[in-house]
Amino acid sequence: xxxxxxxxxxxxxxxxxxxxxxxxxxxxxxxxxxxxxxxxxxxxxxxxxxxxxxxxxxxxxxxxxxxxxxxxxxxxxxxxxxxxxxxxxxxxxxxxxxxxxxxxxxxxxxxxxxxxxxxxxxxxxxxxxxxxxxxxxxxxxxxxxxxxxxxxxxxxxxxxxxxxxxxxxxxxxxxxxxxxxxxxxxxxxxxxxxxxxxxxxxxxxxxxxxxxxxxxxxxxxxxxxxxxxxxxxxxxxxxxxxxxxxxxxxxxxxxxxxxxxxxxxxxxxxxxxxxxxxxxxxxxxxxxxxxxxxxxxxxxxxxxxxxxxxxxxxxxxxxxxxxxxxxxxxxxxxxxxxxxxxxxxxxxxxxxxxxxxxxxxxxxxxxxxxxxxxxxxxxxxxxxxxxxxxxxxxxxxxxxxxxxxxxxxxxxxxxxxxxxxxxxxxxxxxxxxxxxxxxxxxxxxxxxxxxxxxxxxxxxxxxxxxxxxxxxxxxxxxxxxxxxxxxxxxxxxxxxxxxxxxxxxxxxxxxxxxxxxxxxxxxxxxxxxxxxxxxxxxxxxxxxxxxxxxxxxxxxxxxxxxxxxxxxxxxxxxxxxxxxxxxxxxxxxxxxxxxxxxxxxxxxxxxxxxxxxxxxxxxxxxxxxxxxxxxxxxxxxxxxxxxxxxxxxxxxxxxxxxxxxxxxxxxxxxxxxxxxxxxxxxxxxxxxxxxxxxxxxxxxxxxxxxxxxxxxxxxxxxxxxxxxxxxxxxxxxxxxxxxxxxxxxxxxxxxxxxxxxxxxxxxxxxxxxxxxxxxxxxxxxxxxxxxxxxxxxxxxxxxxxxxxxxxxxxxxxxxxxxxxxxxxxxxxxxxxxxxxxxxxxxxxxxxxxxxxxxxxxxxxxxxxxxxxxxxxxxxxxxxxxxxxxxxxxxxxxxxxxxxxxxxxxxxxxxxxxxxxxxxxxxxxxxxxxxxxxxxxxxxxxxxxxxxxxxxxxxxxxxxxxxxxxxxxxxxxxxxxxxxxxxxxxxxxxxx
Ligand code: ADP
Numbered sequence: 001x002x003x004x005x006x007x008x009x010x011x012x013x014x015x016x017x018x019x020x021x022x023x024x025x026x027x028x029x030x031x032x033x034x035x036x037x038x039x040x041x042x043x044x045x046x047x048x049x050x051x052x053x054x055x056x057x058x059x060x061x062x063x064x065x066x067x068x069x070x071x072x073x074x075x076x077x078x079x080x081x082x083x084x085x086x087x088x089x090x091x092x093x094x095x096x097x098x099x100x101x102x103x104x105x106x107x108x109x110x111x112x113x114x115x116x117x118x119x120x121x122x123x124x125x126x127x128x129x130x131x132x133x134x135x136x137x138x139x140x141x142x143x144x145x146x147x148x149x150x151x152x153x154x155x156x157x158x159x160x161x162x163x164x165x166x167x168x169x170x171x172x173x174x175x176x177x178x179x180x181x182x183x184x185x186x187x188x189x190x191x192x193x194x195x196x197x198x199x200x201x202x203x204x205x206x207x208x209x210x211x212x213x214x215x216x217x218x219x220x221x222x223x224x225x226x227x228x229x230x231x232x233x234x235x236x237x238x239x240x241x242x243x244x245x246x247x248x249x250x251x252x253x254x255x256x257x258x259x260x261x262x263x264x265x266x267x268x269x270x271x272x273x274x275x276x277x278x279x280x281x282x283x284x285x286x287x288x289x290x291x292x293x294x295x296x297x298x299x300x301x302x303x304x305x306x307x308x309x310x311x312x313x314x315x316x317x318x319x320x321x322x323x324x325x326x327x328x329x330x331x332x333x334x335x336x337x338x339x340x341x342x343x344x345x346x347x348x349x350x351x352x353x354x355x356x357x358x359x360x361x362x363x364x365x366x367x368x369x370x371x372x373x374x375x376x377x378x379x380x381x382x383x384x385x386x387x388x389x390x391x392x393x394x395x396x397x398x399x400x401x402x403x404x405x406x407x408x409x410x411x412x413x414x415x416x417x418x419x420x421x422x423x424x425x426x427x428x429x430x431x432x433x434x435x436x437x438x439x440x441x442x443x444x445x446x447x448x449x450x451x452x453x454x455x456x457x458x459x460x461x462x463x464x465x466x467x468x469x470x471x472x473x474x475x476x477x478x479x480x481x482x483x484x485x486x487x488x489x490x491x492x493x494x495x496x497x498x499x500x501x502x503x504x505x506x507x508x509x510x511x512x513x514x515x516x517x518x519x520x521x522x523x524x525x526x527x528x529x530x531x532x533x534x535x536x537x538x539x540x541x542x543x544x545x546x547x548x549x550x551x552x553x554x555x556x557x558x559x560x561x562x563x564x565x566x567x568x569x570x571x572x573x574x575x576x577x578x579x580x581x582x583x584x585x586x587x588x589x590x591x592x593x594x595x596x597x598x599x600x601x602x603x604x605x606x607x608x609x610x611x612x613x614x615x616x617x618x619x620x621x622x623x624x625x626x627x628x629x630x631x632x633x634x635x636x637x638x639x640x641x642x643x644x645x646x647x648x649x650x651x652x653x654x655x656x657x658x659x660x661x662x663x664x665x666x667x668x669x670x671x672x673x674x675x676x677x678x679x680x681x682x683x684x685x686x687x688x689x690x691x692x693x694x695x696x697x698x699x700x701x702x703x704x705x706x707x708x709x710x711x712x713x714x715x716x717x718x719x720x721x722x723x724x725x726x727x728x729x730x731x732x733x734x735x736x737x738x739x740x741x742x743x744x745x746x747x748x749x750x751x752x753x754x755x756x757x758x759x760x761x762x763x764x765x766x767x768x769x770x771x772x773x774x775x776x777x778x779x780x781x782x783x784x785x786x787x788x789x790x791x792x793x794x795x796x797x798x799x800x801x802x803x804x805x806x807x808x809x810x811x812x813x814x815x816x817x818x819x820x821x822x823x824x825x826x827x828x829x830x831x832x833x834x835x836x837x838x839x840x841x842x843x844x845x846x847x848x849x850x851x852x853x854x855x856x857x858x859x860x861x862x863x864x865x866x867x868x869x870x871x872x873x874x875x876x877x878x879x880x881x882x883x884x885x886x887x888x889x890x891x892x893x894x895x896x897x898x899x900x901x902x903x904x905x906x907x908x909x910x911x912x913x914x915x916x917x918x919x920x921x922x923x924x925x926x927x928x929x930x931x932x933x934x935x936x937x938x939x940x941x942x943x944x945x946x947x948x949x950x951x952x953x954x955x956x957x958x959x960x961x962x963x964x965x966x967x968x969x970x971x972x973x974x975x976x977x978x979x980x981x982x983x984x985x986x987x988x989x990x991x
Contacts, residue, residue, distance in 0.1 A: 003083040016092040019082050020048050026087060035092060037066035048090075063092065111137040111211035117169060118152075119205070125170040128153040131206070140211060165197070169207055172199040182214060194218035248323070248344035251330075254302055256280045256295060259339060268316040268344075290314055301327045302337050311347070322351035383475040384463065387435055389413050389428045392472055401449040423447075430460045431473045438462050438470050444480070455481045507603040510590065515539050515556050518598065527583065527605045529576035540601075543573045545580070559587045559599045570606070581607040632730040635662075635669070639716065639723035642666040654710065654731055656703030674699035674707060697732060709736040761925045765806055765937055769799035809939040812871065813924070816946045822865050824951075826974055829860040829902060830894055832869050840877055840892075848886030854893040860902040861974040864951050872947040875940035876906045876967050882936065884910030884964070896973070903970045912961035921957070944969075 007027060010017050016032035018025055025043050033040040036051065043051070052061040052075070063071045076091040112134035118127040130151045138145050153166060165183070172179035180198040193215035200208040248268055251260035258276045266273060269284070276284065281291040290312075301308060307328040313320060323344040330339040381398030385391060394409045402409075402417075409417065414424030423445070430441055440461035447456050456477040463472040507524030509517055517535045525532045528543045535542070540556070541549045548571065555569070568586045575581055583603045590598040627634055633651035637644050644662045652658055655672050662668050673681045677698035684696040693715035699707050714727030776792040776799075783789060837853055844851035880890045888909040897903040913921060913928065920926045922945050925938040948955050952972050959965035 006082065018043075018048065018090045018092065019080070020088045020090055021082065021085060023048055025051070026082060032092065035063070035065070035071075037068055111140040111213070113137050113209040113211065114202075115153075115169070115207045115209050117173060117205040117207065125166060125173075125205075126154075128166065128169050128207070137211065140213070168197075169199055173201040173205060173207060176201055182218070184218075247346065248342075250342040250344070252298060252340045252342060254338065254340075256298055258284075265344070268321075270317045297327055298340055301329050301340050305329050305331075305337055311351075321346055322348045381477045383477070385427070385431050385473045385475060386471070389431055391417075398477065401451075403450050427460075427475070430458075434460045434462050434473045435470050438464075447477070454479055455484045507605070509535075509540070509601050509603070511540050511556070511599045511601060513560055513597050515541065515553065524603060527575075527581070527603055528573065529579070534576075543575075545572055545574050548572060555587065556599060559589055560597050562589055581605055582610045583607075632728050634726075634728050636724055636726045637666075637669070639725050642669070645724060651729065654702075654708070654729060655700065672700040672702070674701055697736070709733040762806070762810055765925070766803065769802045769806075772796075772799045806937055806939075809937055809943065812943055813939060813946075816943065816950070822868065822950050824863040824865055826861055827864055827866060827869075829862055829869075829904060829971070830855045831859075832866055832873070833892060833894055833904065835866075836870055836873055836877070843877070843881050844890060847881045847884075848888075849881060849884055850889045852889065852891045854891060856893075856895045856902075858896065860894055860896060862902060862951065862971040863974045864971070868947045868950070872944040872969070873904075873906075875944040876969070879936070879940055880906055880908040880910065880965075880967075884908040888964075897970060900973055901970050902973050903968055906967045906969070907964065909964040912963050912965055913957070913959040914961050918957060918959065922955075 007029075010019070010027065010029045013029060014031055016035045017029045018032055019027040025046055025048055028036070028040045028043040030040070033043060036043065050064075052063055052073075053070075055062055055072070059074055059076075061073055061075055063073045065071055071094065074093045076093065078089045078091070080087055080089045082089075113130050114132035115128045116131050117125045118129060120126050130148055133141075133145065133148050138148055141148050165181070168179045168181060171177075178198055178200045180196065182194065182196050185193060185195045193213060196212040196214045198210040198212075200210070202208055248265040249260070249262040250258060250265050253259055257278055257280055259278075261269075261273065261276050266276065269276065271284070281294060282288075297308060297310070307326060309324065309326045311322065311324050313322050315321070324347045325345075326341075326343045328341045328343065329337040330341055332338045381401060382393065382395040383391060383398055384393035390411050390413055391409045394404075394406060399406060399409065404417065414427055415421060426443075426445070430443065433441060440459055442457060442459045445456050445458055446453050457480045459476045459478070461474050461476070462470040463474050465471045507527045508521045509524045510519040512518050516537055516539055520532055520535055522532065525535055528535070541552050544552045552571070568584050571583050571585055573581050573583050582605075584606050586602040588600050590600045627648045630648065631650055631653075633654045634646070634648045635644065635651055636646040643666055644659070647659050647662060649659075651662065657668060657672070665671070670678075670681070681696065681698050684694050693713060695711070695713045697709060697711050700710050701707055709732045710729050711732045712727055712729040714725050717724050717726050773796050776796045780789055780792045780796075783792070833853060833855060840853075841851050877890070877892075884890065890909075891905070891907045893905045893907070895903060895905075917928050921928070922941045923938075924942045927936055927938040945955050948969055948971070953970050956968040956970065957965060958968075
């Protein structure tokens with residue numbers, strides 16, 4: 001047979017045939033290409049193995065068809081000769097359906113039964129008979145296989161409760177549609193329980209029955225239904241409650257079906273109850289990603305039986321929301337988990353708040369860091385104190401000032417930190433005040449820091465919360481120690497400034513490019529004598545005299561063109577009143593953003609300064625001419641080196657030495673001093689260091705040898721580091737002589753005055769006895785009675801005696817006044833008194849008095865003059881006799897008063913002297929009134945005192961009126977070594 005005849009024959013066979021040579025398809029007939037689904041030529045030469053896959057069953061392969069599901073086929077092989085070469089003819093057959101069925105039911109995991117319907121004559125289905133059953137199906141029954149096969153439905157359900165099922169079979173077969181039902185099965189065949197029954201109609205009234213045990217599920221469902229019923233009841237109540245809550249409640253079954261959702265949950269989804277109940281998330285079209293995670297969680301709850309809580313975010317109708325979700329397992333009576341409750345708390349706000357809080361906290365922390373950093377760079381320090389006076393915050397600077405840490409400070413009070421009581425009290429008081437008033441207050445305090453005492457400006461300011469209530473007080477301490485010092489310096493400056501005349505204040509004017517005044521200050525206007533309004537808009541040359549206007553304009557443009565740097569220049573200006581003044585003008589350019597150029601001029605009126613300067617120069621000149629022409633010598637030397645810095649020609653005239661000689665010899669000013677006055681001169685120089693100016697008079701020896709008296713006034717001048725001595729020296733020789741003469745003259749005059757007083761007083765004393773004598777003589781001439789004449793003569797004698805005594809006293813007085821020196825000898829006072837004793841006793845007895853002399857046993861040596869001493873004693877004795885009435889007693893006692901002195905007391909028991917008289921009794925011609933009637937002249941005591949004083953001694957008086965007086969004469973004792981005649985005394989003229 002030819003190949004063509006062979007292929008035509010093979011194509012005619014209805015079975016699919018492949019001819020394979022060397023494992024490749026050499027030919028496929030029409031049926032074969034139909035089965036694979038592609039033209040025969042495409043199959044040619046393709047490897048057979050790519051089309052047919054081996055299966056575990058021998059002779060059965062899986063045919064990989066084009067565009068169709070793979071097909072299990074049975075292959076039959078035969079060896080043939082094809083085209084002259086050996087080949088394999090493979091016949092492909094679809095697998096036997098019966099076998100397929102057997103395999104299917106054998107391997108089915110479902111309970112499967114094949115049933116056949118029995119019909120009556122009318123064709124009504126009357127029974128269903130089991131024809132076959134799967135292994136799982138047999139297991140489901142209570143019988144072995146041979147008893148199951150052949151079982152009829154009527155046998156199974158004698159109570160005819162199978163009617164529905166029978167009906168179902170009939171319906172399924174009649175309609176050709178599968179029918180399913182869930183029913184509780186309780187028969188002799190299968191184990192009692194709930195089953196899902198599915199009937200699939202086959203040919204010839206055969207029906208496939210799939211039975212699925214849903215007992216477990218049904219049990220769950222029952223609980224669910226019960227619970228749902230219960231829940232539904234409660235739910236209505238609960239719903240009311242739950243719907244009022246913002247939380248979401250969802251009840252799921254194990255498979256993830258929604259069983260219950262509350263109103264909030266519906267609101268979240270926007271769905272109705274009907275749309276949701278019984279569905280899974282997938283059916284509701286929720287996003288896969290979230291759904292899978294939820295499934296996992298749900299599984300976990302069912303597996304572990306433990307509730308889980310988590311936070312999640314998912315979109316709700318009102319946007320992306322945050323939820324706190326809880327999955328809680330719900331158990332049935334047996335403890336099996338049947339549902340799961342999903343509770344969702346909307347925590348969006350809380351989360352937002354949390355996030356904001358976190359952000360805020362982060363911000364705050366950041367701020368605090370920045371705050372701290374900023375604060376640590378400022379010298380200011382900050383404290384925050386709460387209502388209880390406790391520290392809430394302390395800035396780093398404050399902490400380092402106090403050398404404390406934040407931990408130590410926060411929560412403490414001032415006193416707890418050991419600050420001085422009164423300081424804490426002041427702060428607490430101010431904090432209280434700020435809390436009470438809500439107003440800041442500032443004080444200045446001095447505060448101990450680690451750098452010592454510092455001055456601070458403390459601002460106590462309130463810190464408010466949102467409601468405006470004061471929650472804390474912030475104390476800002478600004479170290480103002482430097483500022484205080486600066487202020488002090490400033491005040492000092494201001495004191496200086498205020499002492500400077502107001503005219504130094506600058507006038508300021510702004511002039512536009514054309515030269516017109518745009519702006520001027522008051523001082524400016526004042527300087528020129530105009531008012532501001534009179535100047536604004538006018539050209540600045542108005543204040544310049546005509547001759548300098550051109551210069552003014554050119555200066556103006558120089559400034560505008562930036563040709564000259566800001567500089568100062570003097571100008572003569574003319575005021576409104578015509579007065580000429582001198583000003584200094586400082587010009588500068590003021591460029592404006594709009595391109596306009598302005599000139600700013602600052603003006604100082606320096607007329608006074610200029611005048612003062614001129615005056616100073618003039619005065620300098622004058623001074624110079626004065627210095628040159630003056631007679632006083634002016635000199636100036638460097639303090640240390642004594643180098644002559646300046647002298648005028650008068651120094652030359654005064655000393656005879658030239659300025660050059662003074663410059664050459666630094667000691668010349670000292671060298672010219674008279675040797676006798678040199679010490680005095682040097683001493684005065686020492687004084688000059690302490691006092692500022694020294695006045696001395698001394699003698700100098702001129703170059704020509706002449707001695708001259710000079711007055712030198714000099715003072716120390718300190719200027720900066722240099723110290724010099726300036727002086728003025730003048731010749732006072734003439735003045736000195738004149739002064740000496742004047743003094744002599746004064747002394748003379750004094751003497752004359754004293755004498756004339758003396759004479760006046762004395763003549764008064766003479767006048768009385770002389771007039772008595774005169775009267776007596778007159779009466780003598782008139783009277784011839786010899787007895788009376790005798791009386792007159794006695795009277796005349798008495799007055800003559802008186803005159804004699806007066807003259808004696810006056811002579812003594814005058815002598816004592818005139819002597820300056822008195823020859824002294826060493827003598828014993830006792831001996832002097834003994835010498836006077838006889839006459840004293842005589843006088844005493846005449847006066848009817850007792851005179852007692854009580855001498856010291858030891859000799860009382862003094863330096864003295866015997867006659868003078870006797871005169872003095874006589875005067876004292878006479879007074880005692882005179883002023884002591886008859887019968888009285890006079891005691892004279894000599895004794896050693898102390899180591900250096902000896903004394904003589906003259907004590908009488910007489911009239912005594914009143915206290916007011918005592919100071920006067922030693923004055924010349926002084927007499928106490930009562931004594932006038934007696935005989936004295938008032939010269940006794942002055943003479944006595946003079947003599948005692950010439951002996952370097954003194955007189956003391958104690959007296960009690962009507963009881964007596966004690967006159968105590970005290971002399972310096974003469975020790976053995978003292979030379980006789982050495983007592984030289986100076987007379988005091990005005991004594
Ligand atoms: P006369 O020459 O008058 O005594 P004196 O100078 O001696 O002058 O005394 C001055 C006055 O001092 C006397 O007038 C007398 O009043 C008073 N006087 C001096 N000695 C005594 C004394 N012993 N007792 C009382 N009065 C005395």
